[in-house]
Amino acid sequence: MTVPAAVHSRSTERAASTANGILMLLVGLAMTLGGPALVATNPDAIVNVIGGITVAVVGLFLLCGLYSLQPNEGVAILLFGDYRGTDRKTGLRWVLPWYTRKKISLRVRNITSDKLKVNDKRGSPIEIAANVVWRVEDSAQALFDVDDYQAFVNIQVDTALRDITSHYAYDHGDESDAPELTLRSDAEDVAARLRDELVQRVKVAGVAVDEARLAHLAYAPEIAGAMLKRQQAEAVLSARRLIVKGAVGMVEAALADLNDRGVVDLDEDRKAAMVSNLLVVLCADREAQPVVNTGTLYG
Numbered sequence: 001m002t003v004p005a006a007v008h009s010r011s012t013e014r015a016a017s018t019a020n021g022i023l024m025l026l027v028g029l030a031m032t033l034g035g036p037a038l039v040a041t042n043p044d045a046i047v048n049v050i051g052g053i054t055v056a057v058v059g060l061f062l063l064c065g066l067y068s069l070q071p072n073e074g075v076a077i078l079l080f081g082d083y084r085g086t087d088r089k090t091g092l093r094w095v096l097p098w099y100t101r102k103k104i105s106l107r108v109r110n111i112t113s114d115k116l117k118v119n120d121k122r123g124s125p126i127e128i129a130a131n132v133v134w135r136v137e138d139s140a141q142a143l144f145d146v147d148d149y150q151a152f153v154n155i156q157v158d159t160a161l162r163d164i165t166s167h168y169a170y171d172h173g174d175e176s177d178a179p180e181l182t183l184r185s186d187a188e189d190v191a192a193r194l195r196d197e198l199v200q201r202v203k204v205a206g207v208a209v210d211e212a213r214l215a216h217l218a219y220a221p222e223i224a225g226a227m228l229k230r231q232q233a234e235a236v237l238s239a240r241r242l243i244v245k246g247a248v249g250m251v252e253a254a255l256a257d258l259n260d261r262g263v264v265d266l267d268e269d270r271k272a273a274m275v276s277n278l279l280v281v282l283c284a285d286r287e288a289q290p291v292v293n294t295g296t297l298y299g
Contacts, residue, residue: 011140013206016077016085021066021092028066031059064097074139076102086139102143108135112215113157120183121169125220128165128183130194132157133211134202141206149205156201157212164194170219183217190214 035056042048069075069090077084078100087093088106095101115129134153136142142149168183168190181189195212202209 010204011083011138011144011206013138013140014085016075016087016095018077018087018089019094021068021094024062024094025066025092028059028062031055031062033059035059061097062094065094065099066092067095067101067103068092069103072105072107074104074106074136076104076139076143078102083140083144104136104139104143106136106139108133108210111154111157113154113161115216116158116161116165117220118162118165120165121167124170126165126170126183127216127218127220128161128214129216130157130161131211131213131215132198132209134198134207134209136206137208138206141204146205149207152205153202153207156198160194160197160201164190164197167193170217183214187214 035052035054037052038055039049039052067075069087071090073088073090075087075093077087077095079098081100084099087095110131110133112131113129115127117125117127120126132153136149146152165183168181168186171182171184183190191213194214195209198209198212
């Protein structure tokens with residue numbers, strides 16, 4: 001016989017029934033001060049003494065139920081461990097003193113994860129960190145469905161970062177590779193996927209993720225030097241391609257202009273020599289040294 005797995009029962013936030021604290025403060029102070037005054041009116045009367053003491057004790061008891069809430073704060077109300085709702089109304093509030101109160105901040109929070117050393121899609125070791133903006137959306141889930149919701153969010157940020165990194169390469173590889181999203185070149189797409197994954201991971205804790213972005217991205221120190229040389233070589237090759245492309249266009253324009261104007265009649269061999277010389281001059285790293293031909297063009 002197969003025993004079914006236990007189903008985790010999720011908590012759901014609901015409004016708590018509380019009272020205006022200002023009114024209860026006035027009532028409590030009146031009773032606390034009125035009790036001794038009642039005794040003072042006739043100290044010899046047992047009824048006055050017992051009544052005054054009772055009134056003062058009740059007044060102090062009422063004052064114990066007061067608490068205050070600032071904007072974007074909440075208080076979870078419990079009765080002997082049973083969740084009775086969350087109060088989000090700001091100001092001075094009151095609830096029966098035997099109710100337990102757990103205050104929780106509903107403000108937006110910002111965390112920057114530690115730098116993680118992980119391998120990207122190609123297996124290259126990289127360092128990565130993320131900045132996440134989050135807030136508590138359901139106080140009941142945050143307090144009762146996870147042990148420590150702040151630590152839970154921190155761990156899930158690290159886990160999501162490791163998972164995201166395994167699906168992307170740090171940068172584009174060889175030109176023969178098919179176009180793909182990378183961590184360095186497609187930060188917006190990576191951030192969107194990171195946020196979507198975090199939303200799914202932390203919703204069990206009643207947490208909403210407003211924004212998630214990469215805060216640090218770099219190759220690991222052991223390969224940073226080699227990767228820097230690779231990037232420099234790619235930059236040089238890209239510049240060379242641009243120079244050669246421009247030089248070819250200039251040579252083509254020069255030959256067409258000479259032909260249209262009839263300045264000189266060149267055969268194919270001389271055209272090839274001229275093209276070669278112009279490309280050498282235009283693509284060379286150093287300035288060309290002019291050579292004065294004192295003979296004929298073909299001499």
